[in-house]
Amino acid sequence: MTGSAPPGRAYLIAHWQAGDSDPIPVQFNPTEMTLEKRVQFAEIAIPGLTAPLQQFVRGQAEVLTLELFFDTSDKGTGAVATSVTTETDKVYSLARIEPSGHAPPPVTFHWGKGFPGENLASELGGQRRESFTGTIVNIRQTFTFFSGGGVPLRAKLALTVNEYKTMREQLDELNLSSPDRTHGHLLSGSDQLWSVAQRYYSRPGEWRRIAEANGLADPRRLAAGTRLAVPSIDSGRRGR
Structure with missing residues (x-):
């Protein structure tokens, strides 16, 4: 051109x-x-x-x-x-x-x-x-x-x-997110585990899966800037 x-x-x-x-x-x-x-x-x-x-x-x-x-x-x-x-x-x-x-x-x-x-x-x-x-x-x-x-x-x-x-x-x-793939999520100051679960799984009740995958002893205390692994729904089910 x-x-x-x-x-x-x-x-x-x-x-x-x-x-x-x-x-x-x-x-x-x-x-x-x-x-x-x-x-x-x-x-x-x-x-x-x-x-x-x-x-x-x-x-x-x-x-x-x-x-x-x-x-x-x-x-x-x-x-x-x-x-x-x-x-x-x-x-x-x-x-x-x-x-x-x-x-x-x-x-x-x-x-x-x-x-x-x-x-x-x-x-x-x-x-x-x-x-x-x-x-x-x-x-x-x-x-x-x-x-x-x-x-x-x-x-x-x-x-x-x-x-x-x-x-x-x-x-x-x-850039679609998929619950069948593992994702990485960088926490912001307003994030809670339930909101992360809602974003990737459309299921806020799945927050425990994320807590377990990241070894979080107290899921209520999250530090902004922390990178979380968000496991796939399928891999999490196979591991149960």
């Missing part, structure tokens, strides 16, 4: 098989964009309860929708008019199949500081972002002004972009 977008201008990067494209600036920054994120839960019906339990199943792809405006009428509207497709086709290309990849390329939308998701809670680890990467699943071009000779001079492009992340990227971001 050798080019750069004008300061403050939103732009797209295409992730082609051969490498990333130069920034593709939008002609005018969008006046509105929408981000929609859904998560899927299953209802677990337990007889005798007043409501079913909610079991997290998976996240669904986040969806970015925005409308871009393009206009080349300032270059003339007569015989020498410049078609607005000289701008819009740069974006439309990103919804076409790349022969070497057998699919349209993923794209990343960038637009300044404070991008939605940049200030996520610290508890979410590596899930913060400064841009949005996805695949264009819908593009609608509306041409609204033409020269006398039929050259399109103004257009609106409505884009729908579905979140795109490889499995490796998602696992690295989530």
Whole structure:
């Protein structure tokens, strides 16, 4: 990538098989964009309860929708008019199949500081972002002004972009804890064994397993900065 977008201008990067494209600036920054994120839960019906339990199943792809405006009428509207497709086709290309990849390329939308998701809670680890990467699943071009000779001079492009992340990227971001693996935990001043057990096992009552694994004579007296071994549930059961 050798080019750069004008300061403050939103732009797209295409992730082609051969490498990333130069920034593709939008002609005018969008006046509105929408981000929609859904998560899927299953209802677990337990007889005798007043409501079913909610079991997290998976996240669904986040969806970015925005409308871009393009206009080349300032270059003339007569015989020498410049078609607005000289701008819009740069974006439309990103919804076409790349022969070497057998699919349209993923794209990343960038637009300044404070991008939605940049200030996520610290508890979410590596899930913060400064841009949005996805695949264009819908593009609608509306041409609204033409020269006398039929050259399109103004257009609106409505884009729908579905979140795109490889499995490796998602696992690295989530850094999920597993009760089936041994973990190390550095105690903070507010930690109690039950809270550590809740974090790694989702079972606060399993604090005794951690106390036994670390030879803690008095589990109520914990020193901040101490590194605890948090044994896996499976290995702990085998040892019982």
